[in-house]
Amino acid sequence: MSAETVDIRELGAQGDGVAHTETGPVFVPFTLPGETVSIAREKAKATLMAVKSASPLRVEPPCPHFGPDGEGGACGGCSLQHYDMAAYRDWKADLVRQALAEQKIDIPLEPLIAAQPGERRRLVLTGLRTDRSVILGFAAARSHQIVPIRVCPIAVPAISQRLDTIRRVATAVATGTAAFRVSVLATVSGLDIAITAPMKLQDRRRLLAIETILGLSEIARVTVDGEVLVEPRRPIIQFGKASVTPVPGGFVQASAIAEGHMAQIVSAHLKPSKRIADLFAGSGTFALRLAESAPVHAVENDKLALAALDAAARATQGLRPVTHQKQDLFRSPLMGMDLKPFDGLVFDPPRAGAEAQSRELARSSIRRIAAVSCNPTTLARDLRFLIDGGYKLLSVQPIDQFLWSPHVEAVALLERKG
Numbered sequence: 001m002s003a004e005t006v007d008i009r010e011l012g013a014q015g016d017g018v019a020h021t022e023t024g025p026v027f028v029p030f031t032l033p034g035e036t037v038s039i040a041r042e043k044a045k046a047t048l049m050a051v052k053s054a055s056p057l058r059v060e061p062p063c064p065h066f067g068p069d070g071e072g073g074a075c076g077g078c079s080l081q082h083y084d085m086a087a088y089r090d091w092k093a094d095l096v097r098q099a100l101a102e103q104k105i106d107i108p109l110e111p112l113i114a115a116q117p118g119e120r121r122r123l124v125l126t127g128l129r130t131d132r133s134v135i136l137g138f139a140a141a142r143s144h145q146i147v148p149i150r151v152c153p154i155a156v157p158a159i160s161q162r163l164d165t166i167r168r169v170a171t172a173v174a175t176g177t178a179a180f181r182v183s184v185l186a187t188v189s190g191l192d193i194a195i196t197a198p199m200k201l202q203d204r205r206r207l208l209a210i211e212t213i214l215g216l217s218e219i220a221r222v223t224v225d226g227e228v229l230v231e232p233r234r235p236i237i238q239f240g241k242a243s244v245t246p247v248p249g250g251f252v253q254a255s256a257i258a259e260g261h262m263a264q265i266v267s268a269h270l271k272p273s274k275r276i277a278d279l280f281a282g283s284g285t286f287a288l289r290l291a292e293s294a295p296v297h298a299v300e301n302d303k304l305a306l307a308a309l310d311a312a313a314r315a316t317q318g319l320r321p322v323t324h325q326k327q328d329l330f331r332s333p334l335m336g337m338d339l340k341p342f343d344g345l346v347f348d349p350p351r352a353g354a355e356a357q358s359r360e361l362a363r364s365s366i367r368r369i370a371a372v373s374c375n376p377t378t379l380a381r382d383l384r385f386l387i388d389g390g391y392k393l394l395s396v397q398p399i400d401q402f403l404w405s406p407h408v409e410a411v412a413l414l415e416r417k418g
């Protein structure tokens, strides 16, 4: 490690300040453009030692666990709490703008839909048994060390006010010495906690854990390695009229408010469609809402997510038919004949995007397409295929689903003129 003073020029894609040095760019977490800072560094990675000259856009972070002086260590859950909110939001929209510009896609963005503290309904924490108890928190920035959290301003009150309850659940279940994953989802009926770990609960221990957890009134379900340990109430999340039982620890949009905006934009665009496909459908976030007005075919590779979608579709009155298909859309995208029945389609792939599928869509005659993505770079790449295939890009809406992180969601709407 060597110590030096550097000037921060800009923010990198991961939210770290970037200094340009003779040996190349150096990334310094918790810094802002225009600041002069002293750092300790190893190659391109640096640790902030002191801010010598602060940006006027530097603000007091609202969370005690944030930053290099954070309580318990520098929590890795957030990276930009020290940035003035308006400037931070401009930076978020810019991530989408820059990704589109790199693909030479020229369209004015819709104004960013902003996030507020207290909106995240899903957190993935790490637990670790110590001599006396279990610590529960986020991994520290750039490290495997766990920062135990006592507050979490980004989370919905149903989680942030129940961190002690979640810790008690983790303590009741934890047996080994290895770190384990605690995925927490705030549902309509209570907390759905999915614990994943290389741990085996012996019978006596299992009974004790069940007894402890049943005494905690805010719990809907606790699963260990995908198996239900207790389920005093069925966990439910609402996709329009449909009540879905989420897959333990499975994918759910991080914020119900952001999801509502995304679904509203997608539904309005696909409203005139007579038959809709939902690709990378998960457990039906879009499909089940879209089925309120048209038949929907959902395609997804996770069979548990599809089972949740199917069960909810069957149990919901008044939906148009919902069919589903398990398929790996990276290896075998829907092709010409598969796509023919649809005049509307939404796709919402993981961060890697939907390259193979977008190439096929670009050749299709589907009238309206909505592309949803949490990665502006792969979204822009996939939009380029569609535009080159003759689709007109109508709008791109950035949505700050992941407050104070470097991640941003976007919904792009396209149309093929008849």
Ligand SMILES: C[S@@+](CC[C@H](N)C(=O)[O-])C[C@H]1O[C@@H](n2cnc3c(N)ncnc32)[C@H](O)[C@@H]1O
Pocket: 251, 252, 253, 280, 281, 282, 283, 284, 285, 286, 299, 300, 301, 302, 305, 327, 328, 329, 330, 331, 348, 349, 350, 351
């Ligand atoms: C960003 S999530 C979106 C899910 C859903 N649209 C939603 O809003 O909840 C991406 C989804 O793609 C699925 N997926 C990942 N790889 C896939 C693949 N190769 N083929 C099909 N689906 C895949 C995941 O299981 C996950 O449900």
